[in-house]
Amino acid sequence: MTSFEIAAAAGMDAVREHDLTNLAVHMRRLDETALLGIARAVSADRALAAGEARSADEVMHALGVVPRHRWIVRRWLRVLAEEGKLTAVGDGRYRNLVTGGDGEFTAFDGARRALGYPPELTGFFLECIARLPQLVRDEVSVQSILFPDGDFATALGTYSHNIISTCTNRVAAVLVRQILTASPSRRVLEVGAGIGGTTAGVVDELDAAGLSGVDYEFTDLSRFFLVPAAERFADRPWMRFGLFDINTEPDRREGSADLIIAANVLHNAHDVDVVLARLRGLLAPGGHLVIIESCREHYQVMTSMQFLMSGRAGEPRHEFTDFRAGTDRIFLTEHEWVDRLTAAGFGVGPVLPGAGGPLAPLAQHVFTARV
Structure with missing residues (x-):
């Protein structure tokens, strides 16, 4: 089996107890x-x-x-x-x-x-x-x-505790483990890590594999998530925590990461092409980008989580300057992500879970791209 087939099988195994019909x-x-x-x-x-x-x-x-x-x-x-x-x-x-x-x-x-x-x-x-x-x-x-009283339970339900997130987070974790196992250098940058819904599965997978020499930087736009993350992952001395805004020029040197993880964050890019170019610049030659993204507009998100995508209180929203300009769209389709990654100079692997499978109606996918 290829690495992608192994990851896909692991993702489906993670949801095997669920009824995937209808x-x-x-x-x-x-x-x-x-x-x-x-x-x-x-x-x-x-x-x-x-x-x-x-x-x-x-x-x-x-x-x-x-x-x-x-x-x-x-x-x-x-x-x-x-x-x-x-x-x-x-x-x-x-x-x-x-x-x-x-x-x-x-x-x-x-x-x-x-x-789920x-x-x-x-x-x-x-x-x-x-x-x-x-x-x-x-x-x-x-x-x-x-986040009532700072509680993350509801947010975890959105980003971790459901069928599609369970599958995609597992796929991403297995892909990351396989990529780092084959890499002589293991510098990981996770951007927009938030509540750590994807992070938890990834670091557990790395621990289970016994990988050494991992330097994992957990970052987010807001300090709100950094303190809880530092406490949650305190038993991993190879993890660091810092600020990172995908919509500003990075304060890191080019080629400083071997793997970048971006789970449910890149749709917030003001210009997808600009942000992908920045991330590509941060990757060392042969480096990988692992992305999780929703690829259709779910109406329940439009009545809830999309309010997080507005500008700050008292300020107008920052408009998109890419092909979404003037449309009020946020999410890219699967094919649009592949096109944008290709245009940014990445080689794109198979999209998981694939079209035609039982999870296709949920329209959340893992994309793997390589410099």
Whole structure:
């Protein structure tokens, strides 16, 4: 078996106890719940709810949307129109909002269980949906809902404790172990490490393999994650912790890493091509980049985690300057990631889990690229 086949098999073995049938149906139920919540939030503009034609600006004025979240509401309106719950008039205006019933809410928890998400995530998503009007007005922050009293349990449900994250984190861990086993130098840089959802599996895998000479730097944009990470991984003396912002010029020398891990962070790049070029510059010749990314827009994320992608409070959001400019899109498709990595000069390996498998409807993938 090739290294990719070994990693793919390990990922599927990690979720073997789950029923992987009908995952597309369960994901659709989560989307329908989010759509209902979005429609109800938008219906606070009573003119739109009454069937009057309204522009996006008029809707946002009625809802009291702060500048940094305007992109989210613009995206809501487009998605409602695409889903047939709102009529696009054709001149940038909308009418005939359909708010729906309560059936989607009752189906949510069963879909959540089928997808392996913990109970905390049900509460998080439903609280976000209930508080969408307050979220768009900055009367409450999604951080306060996601990290109540600094607790990471809900966030771990998003990034670790579910079917697709269990699989992709396991795939990434096995790939990292195989890459470092074959490498004479083992300098690892993890960017956007956050709560360490991917990190934990990777360092456990390296420990189990008994690899020596590993220099692992755990980094994130915010110090909020660094102190808990330093405590959590205190028994790994070969780990270091520091700040790293993918959207600024790195303060590290070129060729200073043999492997870079980027799990669920690169979609935040203001310009994907610029960021990939920076990461490529940090890699030594023959170095590897391992990426985990969601490759479709999940509506439940649009009502929750996407608020983390707005600008800072009181500031407008930083606009994308790559091919996503002016679209309010965030996530790249699988093919777009392969194209951008190739354009950046990487050799790209097979995408895991592959298309056509039982996990394909969840649309989260591991990409491996080499300088």
